[in-house]
Amino acid sequence: MMKKMTMKLSAIALSLTMGLVACSEQTDTVQSSPKKQVVETQAQQMSEAVDRDIQNTAKEVGTKVANWQIAQFGNLSYIPESHREKSENAKFWIQASFYIGLTRWIDETNDKSLTDYVSDVAKKENYELILERPYHADDHAIAQTYLWLAERTGSEDAYLPTKDVFDMILDKPPTVGLSMADTETSTGKYHLEGNCQLRWCWADALFMAPRAWAQMSKVTGDPKYLEYGDKEFWASADYLFSDEYGLFYRDSRYFDTKSDNGEPVFWGRGNGWVFAAIPLIIEELPKDHPSRDKYIELYKKHAEGLMVLQKDDGYWPASLMDADKVKTPEVSGTGFITFGLAWGVNNGILTDERSKKVVEKGWDAITKAVTDDGRVHWVQHVGKSPDPVKESDSQLYGSGAVLLAASEMLNWQQ
Numbered sequence: 001m002m003k004k005m006t007m008k009l010s011a012i013a014l015s016l017t018m019g020l021v022a023c024s025e026q027t028d029t030v031q032s033s034p035k036k037q038v039v040e041t042q043a044q045q046m047s048e049a050v051d052r053d054i055q056n057t058a059k060e061v062g063t064k065v066a067n068w069q070i071a072q073f074g075n076l077s078y079i080p081e082s083h084r085e086k087s088e089n090a091k092f093w094i095q096a097s098f099y100i101g102l103t104r105w106i107d108e109t110n111d112k113s114l115t116d117y118v119s120d121v122a123k124k125e126n127y128e129l130i131l132e133r134p135y136h137a138d139d140h141a142i143a144q145t146y147l148w149l150a151e152r153t154g155s156e157d158a159y160l161p162t163k164d165v166f167d168m169i170l171d172k173p174p175t176v177g178l179s180m181a182d183t184e185t186s187t188g189k190y191h192l193e194g195n196c197q198l199r200w201c202w203a204d205a206l207f208m209a210p211r212a213w214a215q216m217s218k219v220t221g222d223p224k225y226l227e228y229g230d231k232e233f234w235a236s237a238d239y240l241f242s243d244e245y246g247l248f249y250r251d252s253r254y255f256d257t258k259s260d261n262g263e264p265v266f267w268g269r270g271n272g273w274v275f276a277a278i279p280l281i282i283e284e285l286p287k288d289h290p291s292r293d294k295y296i297e298l299y300k301k302h303a304e305g306l307m308v309l310q311k312d313d314g315y316w317p318a319s320l321m322d323a324d325k326v327k328t329p330e331v332s333g334t335g336f337i338t339f340g341l342a343w344g345v346n347n348g349i350l351t352d353e354r355s356k357k358v359v360e361k362g363w364d365a366i367t368k369a370v371t372d373d374g375r376v377h378w379v380q381h382v383g384k385s386p387d388p389v390k391e392s393d394s395q396l397y398g399s400g401a402v403l404l405a406a407s408e409m410l411n412w413q414q
Contacts, residue, residue, distance in 0.1 A: 047414050054363065054412045061370050062105050062406030066114060068374025069098060069399040078394055083382045087396060090121055091130045093208055094382065094396050096141035100280075101400030103148045104407045115152075122149055128161045135174055135198040137205035140165075140212050147215035159219050166216055166225055173228075174198035178239045180251040193251075193384075200236040202251040202384070207273035207336075214284035226284075230291050233281070237274075237298060242266075246305020247320060248274045250384055259386075263321035267385055271320060272336030275302050276404060279343040296349065303344055306337055307358050314365025315378075319386035328389045329378040331369045335401025338362035342408035356414055363409050366402055376402050 072078075079087050087094045099118060106114050127146045130139040143162040150158035178201040180194045193202070200206060213229025216222075240249045242264075249255055250270040257265045278299045285292050309320050315334045319325035342359045344350035369377045379398030380389045 051413050058406045058409035064374030065399050065402050090125050091142050093138035093141040097397035098400040099145040101403030105403045108407045108410050127158050129165055134165050137200050137209035141208040143212040150219045180253050200232050203248045203270040204273045207277040211280045246301050259322035259325055261322045266320040268316050268318045268320050268333030272333035275340040276336035314361040326386050330380050330389050331378045332398040332401045335405045339404035346411050
């Protein structure tokens with residue numbers, strides 16, 4: 001009897017003890033929960049404040065850059081004479097690259113005055129391409145702006161001249177190979193580096209042309225243009241992309257070229273051209289397009305190859321595998337790369353904290369290269385390889401790259 005009584009008392013004591021412990025835990029939870037919530041709220045508020053600051057800076061920088069660059073037309077004396085005349089030609093890729101950034105900026109800001117400006121430029125050019133070399137990707141870059149206008153306005157006039165050129169190419173598709181070394185060069189005002197440039201045999205081409213072919217299918221409803229652009233994009237990408245490094249060679253002449261440190265030569269802006277192009281192309285694809293996943297896979301591989309090469313100051317080097325080759329900042333490549341990475345974060349493709357920090361670091365570097373009046377400094381001049389850059393160097397495609405980056409940072413959220 002005593003044994004049963006003892007066991008019963010022990011059970012009661014244990015029950016009371018457990019109850020007290022539970023009460024203590026509940027009290028601790030009740031007491032700590034508000035503190036935890038306060039800390040989480042403060043962290044959230046700080047994160048939102050950082051996002052707002054970045055967004056506000058993006059609006060300020062983008063607005064200044066757009067206005068400054070437009071104000072310079074008719075007075076491009078700051079551009080070396082060797083490329084000034086071509087820079088003054090709205091149909092040529094140099095100015096066309098600026099409009100690609102500007103129209104992206106307009107998409108995010110709905111700035112009517114800028115829309116009217118772009119429309120006036122396109123009308124003045126009669127929506128025409130340079131016809132001296134109709135196959136050349138560089139001369140398809142301005143078509144992206146014409147087709148952007150066509151989609152916004154429904155105007156056939158905006159795309160018919162480009163359609164005529166594209167239809168000619170489809171009727172007589174080029175049959176040359178993609179090796180730059182095996183082709184003959186030509187001279188003239190609008191020369192070819194080699195006959196392979198009848199196709200997209202160099203990295204820059206993947207920014208200039210493929211998106212326009214996708215846009216043409218979108219505007220006309222005819223899939224044949226996208227089919228051609230998709231096929232030619234992958235022919236070039238498979239040829240020029242290095243799976244080992246996650247980077248693009250500029251063209252076949254660089255497959256075996258080594259920099260001063262013995263590493264392969266991967267041009268910063270050349271890779272920036274391609275990396276910025278991939279998101280722009282993806283956005284033009286139908287949601288169920290069979291190549292969509294392939295573009296995203298390439299995007300991820302390229303993003304990884306680029307992120308590891310960002311310098312401590314936030315810029316990407318002009319020679320990606322040899323940061324000592326050109327030690328100064330280079331903003332055109334950095335702008336294109338930052339845009340591409342920011343797009344990946346904003347669209348949920350890059351979700352890790354490292355990617356976000358790389359973007360913010362790149363954007364901070366870009367803002368330091370833009371003067372108070374909106375001029376973009378540290379832009380490598382026209383070229384095809386890593387070349388020296390001075391602080392005063394500026395070019396229209398550099399402004400276009402900054403506008404692309406700013407357009408994504410307007411929507412930035414950590």
